Amino acid sequence: MTWKQVIDPFNNITLSVLVALIPILFIFWALIIRKMKGYQASLVATGLAMLIATLVYGMPVGLALLSAAHGALYGLFPICWLVIMAVFLFNLTVKSGQFEIIKYFMGSITADRRLQGLLIAFSFGSFLEGTAGFGAPVAITAAMLVGLGFNPLYASGICLIANTAPVAFGSIGIPITVASQVSGIPELPISQMVGRTLPILSVMLPFYLVSIIAGFRKAREIWPAVVVSGVSFAFLQYFSSNFLGPALPDVIAGLGSIICLMTFLRYWKPKTIWRFDNEPAATVDTSISYTTGQVIRAWSPFIVLTIIIISWGMQPIKDVLNSAGMFQFEFPGLHNAILGSDGNPIPKLFKVNYLSAAGTAILLAALIAIPLVGLTYRIGLTVFKETIIQLRFPILSVASVLAFAYILNDSGITLTLAAVLASTGLLFPFFAPVLGWLGVFITGSDTSANALFSKLQYATAQSIGVDPVVTVAANVSGGVVGKMISPQSIAVAAAAGNLVGKESQLFRFTVKHSFYMLIFISFLTLAQAYVLKWMIPVYEMLDGKKAAVLPDLTKGYLYLGILAVVLVGIGVSIRAMAGKDKQIPKLVD
Template identity: 80%
Template structure:
């Protein structure tokens, strides 16, 4: 069976766009007005998209069913696999009692909720985005803030909003790598262009976050710390993206801003410690301190997590893991069965990279840390079962959302919306980020949005005389502000923040901020295209695909051996310092 996609089924682009937008408009209505549960809204939107694909676009029933199944399968693995492992890690930390020590440590840096939000949601979340990505940063940081005593809605909401700054460089720069492969523009100029857009947002974002949490007046009280956080992050993000490439900006900027904040707060404190008006009286005891060994043990889950996800992102290790533990197959009945409007067959291949997936790295981290934090594997298994029960509805939501995304993409619904924006002519640079925003809203992934629209961005920019790197980078940058309202991201944040069934509240919390930030990026892109053209880097297109060198797996095995030695050394150190001194707090007279 062969079927060709249709971009304008009514031969009237305005009418086609109106019909294509129905499922997306429904999601907005269901979550904002109807206040529907996330999994219900996602399932209904999927049914609507399927009916439009079948009745309007003429997609065969078999292909629609297979497309939904392909998307749902991708939602389960690797996305749900990663989310489950990330939440499991946090639950282990809480159940073992180690999170109480972490809370004490954070309060020892600052008990102020405004600054805790910056350290965890903004800086630590950025670091996690750079290493793991795909939902892990929001899942972990939202759970940490809730554990510290934040209102669950604020915790999940600000973590979603804070996640905008690093998304473009997430997972060791994968979104930009994909944009490069699809558009034919080298990675570095795209990284440079994004790195000359997002730092503007990164400077503003910390103050914006604190204003959301505490109001404008209270945000001004911590302006010095806010500036240290935002400026240090933005400068490091700009430098690394422009001179080191797309792989490390989040890691460097996230760690750098944490260090700068910790140093600054040793010399400066806000006049008053701000906490939520309705939260319980603080339980932090100033006469309690913990040894270095206790602190190392408490932070060991996140330390091991960091080591594992960085290692799993290294190409030599990834190549070994894929060579040993990856099953790749063409989706039966769907592979090459759909033709683009130009007649090109669309490959549909599922990669089950069960070893190199980030979720597997977190699983190994979990197995390593269970004995380190004082739990048995039997107890860990019980906690894992409770985690699965906690996440049953988010897993259903994510699978439904990805099924919806794949039907929308394969039927041509998404391309109809993109074609309308591409017809805006001179104003296209203003609307270019909207394409990225739309792609991330539908798929939940900046990587997927870049795979969808980078070629369209390139061709449209060339046709109107604008440098294509501007619009391709705009697709990346615009996508980051769509992440906070993507149903997939909402489901992940709701699960981590104990808001399952209340996704509509979280969506209403973030949606206006998404539009505000999108507007800012649209204006920046427009000025870059026509006014500040000196910010555009010079580059040469990738003329031809380079021949892939023969892979030498020996380096990957050496890296894995080094990783094993590092983990054994770390585990031994933690066990040694823990056994030297009982895990009891020392009271200071």
């Protein structure tokens, strides 16, 4: 049995759009006004989307159920797999007591909450986005800030907002790679166009974040540090995206801004240390001191995580891991059962890359970290069980959100909304980022939004005489500001920030900021299309005739061997430092 997608079920596009918007508007209503719990809102929205898909769009009930199951399964793997491992790794550092040393270390750099937010939410989060993506940066940084004593709502909220600037280049540039594959525009010009848009946002984002945390006046007090953080990040993001490609901007910019800000803070300090209301003033316990070895040991889970994640992002290693640990299958009853609006069957394959998945990389880091932080694997197993219990509702939320997204996409509801935006003519460049924003809100992924809409962006731009790279890049850039309000992202941040059941508060915290940034990017894209044409890179389209080449796994095995040697070296060094520290007499009060 096959069924063809319908874009205009009422033969009246206005009426069709109004009906298509119902499940999306319900999410906003449920979280902002009704203040429903995240998993409840997403479950009801999924049921509502299924009713519209079957009763209005004519999608067979069986296909709708299979589509929801497909989405829920994707929510469990790789999304929940990654989130569980990220929180598990953090919980290990807390259980071992090493996070107390991390807190002390961060406090020794600065006890100012504004600067801690910049270092962790903005710079370290961007670095993690470049290596892992798919929710891991928000999960890890929000948990770290809460552990440092941040208000959970502010911790999760600012981590979501800070995650905007790096999302386009996340997971070693996967969103732009997908946009290139779908649109036919080479990766580099898309990377360059995005790299001439987002750095403008990146310069302003640190001040914006600090203003959210402490207010405009308090943000002005640390403007030198804000400038160092924003300018260093934006410059490195621009340089790497324009001259090196889409794989490393987040890694380079995130790491570079950390180094620049930490170096600057050695020579400059704010006049007053800012803390949250009703929070005790920062004090330095002079009875406590930690050796360099103890600090390195405390950070060792994240050092190991960084090395493994970067390695997992290298294509030769990815090829080896996929050759040994990946299988895919045609989703039963759904594969090729839905015909697109062009009449072509839509393949529904489920890929289980259980070795190359980012969650597996984090699990490996956790397994290596357990003895490094002084725990046994028995205790590690207990921490893992506690993590699963902690995340039981977020897991349900993420699975139901992905079920919701898949029904919207497979039924044609998403295409109805896209068709209206594409019909705006010469104003389409203004609405091009809105399309990316909508795609990320629905799917929770800039990569998925680019897969959905990049071809539409390309074709519409050509029809109105605008360079397609402008609108394809706008899909990428607009998508990044939709990430902070995606129900999937909200669920992840709520889990990491101990806000389970309070997702509506987090959504209301971030939604206005998402709209502000979207409007800014929309006006900038409109200007790039018609006024600032000098910003558009010169490029040639892909010919699409390259033959598929089987990967050479030799280099991948070599890289894995080097990785193993590096990890063994790190492990031996940290254990040796830990042994020396035990011989140091303990300080007494």
